[in-house]
C-alpha cells in the first residue's frame with residue numbers, strides 16, 4: 001500500500017507542482033496517473049522516491065518510501081535517459097541486479113540467468129548483444145521493463161512508458177504489466193493517452209496539482225472529472 005500524506009512540492013520557491021496530496025493506493029493494481037501537461041504527474045513519483053524535496057510523507061507499507069527504495073523499480077521518462085551510453089542490452093538489463101547486489105560484487109550465474117529470462121519475456125533475446133543506442137524506442141522501453149523484472153521489486157513506478165513506443169512493444173509491455181499485477185505487484189504509471197485509460201488501468205489518479213479524483217477507473221474516469229482536470233476542451237479531445 002502506498003500512502004501520500006499531505007504531500008506538497010514547490011520548485012524553486014515559486015512553482016507549486018503538488019498541493020496537499022492525500023492518497024492511498026492499495027495493490028495489487030495498475031494505477032494510471034493522468035492529468036494535463038505540467039499537472040505534477042512526474043513530480044508525484046519523484047516525491048515518493050525522495051528525488052525532489054517534498055513536504056508531508058509518502059509511506060510504503062508503513063515505512064517511509066524513500067527508505068524502502070529497494071522495493072521500488074523506477075523507469076524515468078525516456079527523455080531523461082542517455083541513450084548514447086555505451087552498454088549492451090544484456091548489460092543494461094543486468095543493472096537491475098544492482099540494488100540487491102551492491103556496487104562492488106560480481107553478478108552471479110543465477111542473476112545472468114534471470115537477465116536472460118527477462119530478455120526472453122520482453123522478446124529481445126536476439127538483441128541481447130546489441131548496443132542500446134541501436135534499438136528502436138519501443139525496444140528500448142522493453143529493455144527498461146526487463147530491468148524492472150530482474151529487480152523483482154514489489155512496486156513499479158513508470159513515467160510515460162508508452163511515449164515513442166510502437167504498438168507491438170506497447171502490447172508486449174502492457175501484457176507483462178498485467179501479468180505482474182496478477183502476481184501481486186503494485187504498478188503506478190504516468191500516462192497521457194486518454195484513449196487507453198479504460199483498457200489499461202484498474203485505478204486512476206486524476207491530478208491537476210491537487211487530486212481531482214482517485215479510485216476505480218469506472219468511477220474516476222468520467223466526463224465531469226475530466227472537465228475539472230483538463231477544462232471544457234477535453235470533450236473535443238475525446239471526440240464527443
Ligand SMILES: Nc1ncnc2c1ncn2[C@@H]1O[C@H](COP(=O)(O)OP(=O)(O)OP(=O)(O)O)[C@@H](O)[C@H]1O
Pocket residue numbers: 011012015016017035036037038039040041042043044192
Ligand atoms: N526541476 C524542476 N524545476 C522547476 N520546475 C519544475 C521542475 N520539474 C517540474 N517543474 C514544474 O512543475 C510542474 C509539474 O511538472 P511535472 O513534470 O511533474 O508535470 P507532469 O504532469 O508530469 O507534466 P508533463 O505531462 O508535461 O510531463 C510544471 O509546471 C513543471 O514546469
